[in-house]
Amino acid sequence: MRLNNKNIVVTAAAQGIGRATAIAYSKEGANVIATDINEEKLNELKAENSNIKTEVLDSTNKEAVENFSQSIKDVDVLFHAVGFVHHGTIMECSSDEFYNSININVYSAYLMSSFLLPKMIQKNKGNIIIVSSAASNVKGAPNRFIYGTTKAALNGFVKAMAADYVKKGIRCNAILPGTVETPSWEGRVNMADDPKQARKDFINRQLMGRLAKPEEIASLAVYLASDESDFVTGTLNLIDGGWTL
Numbered sequence: 143m144r145l146n147n148k149n150i151v152v153t154a155a156a157q158g159i160g161r162a163t164a165i166a167y168s169k170e171g172a173n174v175i176a177t178d179i180n181e182e183k184l185n186e187l188k189a190e191n192s193n194i195k196t197e198v199l200d201s202t203n204k205e206a207v208e209n210f211s212q213s214i215k216d217v218d219v220l221f222h223a224v225g226f227v228h229h230g231t232i233m234e235c236s237s238d239e240f241y242n243s244i245n246i247n248v249y250s251a252y253l254m255s256s257f258l259l260p261k262m263i264q265k266n267k268g269n270i271i272i273v274s275s276a277a278s279n280v281k282g283a284p285n286r287f288i289y290g291t292t293k294a295a296l297n298g299f300v301k302a303m304a305a306d307y308v309k310k311g312i313r314c315n316a317i318l319p320g321t322v323e324t325p326s327w328e329g330r331v332n333m334a335d336d337p338k339q340a341r342k343d344f345i346n347r348q349l350m351g352r353l354a355k356p357e358e359i360a361s362l363a364v365y366l367a368s369d370e371s372d373f374v375t376g377t378l379n380l381i382d383g384g385w386t387l
């Protein structure tokens with residue numbers, strides 16, 4: 143019960159890292175509101191985990207995020223996992239694709255944080271955890287031009303937020319995974335010209351020779367959400383099986 147009675151909002155909770163984290167938080171005693179745009183998968187999550195509340199929320203929709211923030215009484219932790227992987231170099235990234243990735247990966251973090259922060263400031267305690275990526279300012283990955291750019295922006299976002307609110311009892315940290323076995327990752331593998339080779343390449347880039355399970359990312363997320371990490375802020379937590387060694 144490392145998160146007993148903490149009120150936690152999780153975004154992108156319908157699948158992958160967000161889903162595993164919502165379940166881990168609930169198992170540790172937190173009151174979890176799991177949000178996503180995928181209602182069907184949220185319902186599946188709810189059916190299997192009756193303690194978790196679910197709510198359809200598009201984290202890029204200002205009005206929806208504002209209404210959501212007004213509808214909840216209290217929040218101790220925001221775990222923000224919304225993200226989209228665009229495949230390609232700068233030459234394969236149109237203006238629309240550029241802004242779409244900024245919108246989903248960066249603007250969503252801005253909206254969720256800025257609307258939930260006042261509730262944290264009010265009580266001089268709060269905790270924001272952003273899912274970034276090792277593919278960012280830490281590691282250049284081929285065909286991840288706008289993805290790496292947005293994740294590098296999120297690393298700056300976390301540092302700036304941590305600096306601005308450290309005196310107000312609010313912490314802000316990032317999680318930077320390597321390759322994680324999630325539905326969207328499976329989709330990216332299957333879209334490759336040679337899916338078998340793509341799978342091998344993704345696995346081999348981690349020197350540990352395997353992918354992460356979403357539950358392994360959730361373990362780090364539990365630590366960062368708990369009071370065990372109360373002295374930790376502004377950190378970029380790599381969890382990448384040795385990819386960036």
Ligand code: NAD
Nearest residue numbers: 154156158159179200201223224225275319321322324326
């Ligand atoms: P995923 O891509 O499989 O699922 C993402 C979820 O986000 C989906 O349920 C989707 O419905 C939801 N979503 C998309 N747009 C949304 C929006 N506007 N509002 C609310 N929900 C929205 O999940 P994943 O692979 O676990 O990725 C989660 C996060 O982890 C992302 O930020 C991703 O960039 C990051 N990450 C993933 C990996 C990986 O290998 N899977 C590696 C590093 C970082």
